[in-house]
Amino acid sequence: MSNNNNIAQARKLVEQLRLEAGIERIKVSKAAADLMNYCEQHARNDPLLVGVPTSENPFKDKKPCIIL
Amino acid sequence: MGEMEELRKEAENLKDQITEARKVVQDATLPEVAAGTAVVGRVQLKTRKTLRGHLAKIYAMHWGADTKLCVSASQDGKLIVWDTLTTNKVNAIPLKSSWVMTCAYAPSGNLVACGGLDNMCSIYNLKGKDGNVKVMRELAAHTGYLSCCRFLSDSEIITSSGDCTCVLWDIETGTQKTIFAGHMGDCMSLAVSPDFKTFISGACDFTAKLWDIREATCRQTFSGHESDINAIGFFPNGNAVITGSDDATCKLYDLRADQELITYQDSSIMCGVTSLAPSLSGRLLLAGYDDFNVNIWDTLKGERVGVLAGHDNRVSCIGVSSDGMACCTGSWDSFLKIWN
Numbered sequence: 001m002s003n004n005n006n007i008a009q010a011r012k013l014v015e016q017l018r019l020e021a022g023i024e025r026i027k028v029s030k031a032a033a034d035l036m037n038y039c040e041q042h043a044r045n046d047p048l049l050v051g052v053p054t055s056e057n058p059f060k061d062k063k064p065c066i067i068l
Numbered sequence: 069m070g071e072m073e074e075l076r077k078e079a080e081n082l083k084d085q086i087t088e089a090r091k092v093v094q095d096a097t098l099p100e101v102a103a104g105t106a107v108v109g110r111v112q113l114k115t116r117k118t119l120r121g122h123l124a125k126i127y128a129m130h131w132g133a134d135t136k137l138c139v140s141a142s143q144d145g146k147l148i149v150w151d152t153l154t155t156n157k158v159n160a161i162p163l164k165s166s167w168v169m170t171c172a173y174a175p176s177g178n179l180v181a182c183g184g185l186d187n188m189c190s191i192y193n194l195k196g197k198d199g200n201v202k203v204m205r206e207l208a209a210h211t212g213y214l215s216c217c218r219f220l221s222d223s224e225i226i227t228s229s230g231d232c233t234c235v236l237w238d239i240e241t242g243t244q245k246t247i248f249a250g251h252m253g254d255c256m257s258l259a260v261s262p263d264f265k266t267f268i269s270g271a272c273d274f275t276a277k278l279w280d281i282r283e284a285t286c287r288q289t290f291s292g293h294e295s296d297i298n299a300i301g302f303f304p305n306g307n308a309v310i311t312g313s314d315d316a317t318c319k320l321y322d323l324r325a326d327q328e329l330i331t332y333q334d335s336s337i338m339c340g341v342t343s344l345a346p347s348l349s350g351r352l353l354l355a356g357y358d359d360f361n362v363n364i365w366d367t368l369k370g371e372r373v374g375v376l377a378g379h380d381n382r383v384s385c386i387g388v389s390s391d392g393m394a395c396c397t398g399s400w401d402s403f404l405k406i407w408n
Contacts, residue, residue: 017082027093030102031325038305042349047393055097059116
């Protein structure tokens with residue numbers, strides 16, 4: 001009966017919400033600081049952020065200039 | 069009748085509890101904490117390569133782990149594996165169904181997968197003995213379109229579907245190991261955590277869910293978007309999730325604080341986000357939009373710091389190689405571009 005299905009679904013939803021309500025949460029200040037620290041630690045190794053010198057750029061065509 | 073009403077009330081109570089618990093730890097905002105960090109400055113990337121060869125809209129692309137090869141899927145009915153350095157096509161794989169919506173490269177480099185309106189995930193072996201690329205497995209069980217797929221290894225793959233579920237498959241036997249049900253709308257996108265223990269899904273119910281792969285449970289649900297979530301990805305340290313939506317915004321949710329920390333939006337941007345990828349350090353977020361552009365965001369301060377304009381139609385997919393050296397965009401204009 002669809003009634004029983006609805007109740008079964010509602011029970012599952014409540015069970016899931018209970019699970020989610022019970023998790024540990026850390027302070028936003030700590031979470032944000034950790035994200036910021038990760039970015040800072042890895043910034044200088046991030047090619048898109050700091051740029052890639054032409055000589056080290058595998059995607060840059062190193063063709064000599066042709067004088068026409 | 070009585071039990072239904074009780075359950076409804078209990079659900080509302082629990083939702084309020086969650087909202088309260090999230091407020092309790094909200095002692096700061098991300099932009100506040102990041103105020104002391106140096107600004108990023110204008111990010112200007114150039115197109116280094118254009119990958120030409122597809123004859124119709126490109127719907128998906130995925131970098132290989134070796135950072136040189138990538139696979140793309142187009143509704144011209146082909147999967148193409150590209151050498152991005154030379155722009156050569158390493159493989160051009162004809163598909164049974166041209167209605168492809170997603171593709172993936174296995175971390176080993178041995179397999180690729182794709183799927184779409186055929187409701188199946190087809191696995192192809194790139195390293196077959198006779199050199200021919202053949203279908204190795206067809207994973208069929210979803211009752212809706214395949215929107216996304218990602219390999220855990222050569223023996224396991226996770227798929228997301230328009231049937232509102234995600235599934236973990238055993239590729240060897242072609243069977244479903246685990247069904248992840250809970251979303252109330254089409255699942256549009258998924259991403260696997262850096263430690264391979266969890267994955268996140270974004271759906272048309274406007275929420276993102278974090279799933280424990282082995283426990284087969286949903287750990288957390290994130291709301292806030294006002295429309296379908298089309299794209300999702302992990303912040304590189306695995307502690308945060310970034311989503312992109314038809315509501316024209318991207319959001320960053322922290323997993324340990326269990327809440328949204330920032331929204332990436334601008335009043336001039338009114339079209340949906342189709343795809344996203346963070347840069348190697350996580351400081352930049354590259355997001356593709358329906359208006360043919362990619363916007364580059366400073367993830368900590370929330371400001372737009374660059375635009376990639378180069379496609380003549382919607383940017384449907386984007387990826388940053390695992391060494392962070394380049395970003396690849398795929399478009400409905402049938403081209404892929406490599407930028408750095």
